[in-house]
Amino acid sequence: MKLAIIGSGKIVQDFLTITKDLPQIELEAIVGTTRSKETLEELKKIYGIKNYFTDYEQCLREDTIDAVYIAVPNHLHFSFTKKALLAGKHVICEKPFTTDYQQFLELKQLAESKQKILLEAITNQYLENYSEIKKQLSSLGAIKLIECNYSQYSSRYDAFKNGEIAPVFDAQKGGGALMDLNIYNIHFVVGLLGRPLGVHYFPHMENQVDTSGILVLQYKEYQAVCIAAKNSDAPVRSVVQGETRSIVVDSPTNVLTSFGIYQKNQLLETISVNSHPHRMYQEFVTFDQIIQHKDFVAMQKRLTHSESVMWIIDQAKTAAQF
Structure with missing residues (x-):
């Protein structure tokens, strides 16, 4: 894969x-703003990137x-991804895919019409x-509850x-606890249980943005609770x-560095099988394999998952009226 990093x-x-x-990924270019020119030059030198640009469209x-990795602020994901697809590039876009469900649907349709790979980096x-x-789920008996807590006092909260x-912390730029931290919890749950039947979000709002919140996902036979905070700390688990x-x-x-299997509050086994730290x-x-083989079946599977996550985000914002 010949990659440009945005x-x-x-x-x-x-x-x-x-x-x-x-080594299968060739670093063709890196793109930034004019004020980040010095950083671009330094990264180009350190990591052997072939070129750098301060003009995205020129890149x-x-x-x-043949592919771009978009890692710009959340509110720019949609416009940057759309431009890349229209330019005939495959796209890997950082989470959250977009700030709006309808924007996601537009990008999905565009990627399909252009026959280009579109993937979310999550x-x-x-x-x-x-x-x-996922393999261990069947050993737990009937699933009853899932609880995810990703609470981390932000270094920018005092400011x-x-x-x-x-x-x-800017709601107009896709900020807030739901989009920044809880998005990981949502992906975790949806990958295990699929799309829920109902979504409820209870945020703590400050200056029109959710600095923390509790998301409840309702399934037919179980519930999932996703907690995230940028205004306080708690054990992350x-x-x-x-x-x-x-x-x-x-x-x-x-x-997900490792996980434990418990029975009656007793640890039975600790598992860690990640191949890289x-x-x-x-x-x-995986992205390289999908793009190199133009594996649209794999892309559709990944997009179906991402679509469920974006639908949950949309439902949560509607439920909380923000």
């Missing part, structure tokens, strides 16, 4: 650290690039530990309280409760 922020710099372990005109769906959790609004056993994950739902490695291995 963005130069924290997630991009984290991804670049593993590119040495992904898209390069014939050597680490937990590709981790081997997550696949193992937010003083009136400095960063994108992660997820629990899948079955009638006879339970699974406990003592790490964020985007990392970095959470983003396996997803990019």
Whole structure:
């Protein structure tokens, strides 16, 4: 895969650290703003990226690039992805796919009409530990409850309280606890249980954005609760409760470093089968395979999952009226 990276922020710099372990991915270009030119030059040099651009559309005109990885602020995902698809590029877009369900549907239709691969970068769906959790579900007995808590006091929260609004706390830019942290919990649950029958969201609102919230997903025979907070801390963990056993994950739902199998509150086994220590490695291995083989069947499966997640986001915002 001949890849252009769109963005130069924290997630991009984290991804670049593993590119040495992904020789099948050729780093053709990196794109940023004019004020990030110095950072682009530095990243180009350190990681052997062939070129850099401060003009996104100029980058898209390069014939050597067949795919782009979009890692810009949430509210730009839709427009950047649409431009790339119209330019004939395959697209890997960071979570959340878009800030609006209808935007997602438009991108899905466009990718299908252009016969281009479109995928959401969401680490937990590709981790081997997550696949193992799915395999272990049948050993738990009838599933009763799932609870996910991803609460992390934001380094930008104090500034937010003083009136400095960063994108992660700007509702107009896809910020807030639901879109930033709870999105991982939603993906975790949907990958196990599918689309729920009902969605309810109870946010704590500050300056018109949810700084924390409790999301309840209703299924026919069980319930799932997804908790996320950027205004407070708590132990980060997820629990899948079955009638006879339970699974406990003592790490964020985007990392899944390991998980335990419990029976009557006694640990029976700890499982960790991830093949690489970095959470983003396996997803990019899979992305490369799907793009290289133009595997539209795999793409449709992934898009169906992402569509359910975007539908939940839309339902949650409607339920909470924000």
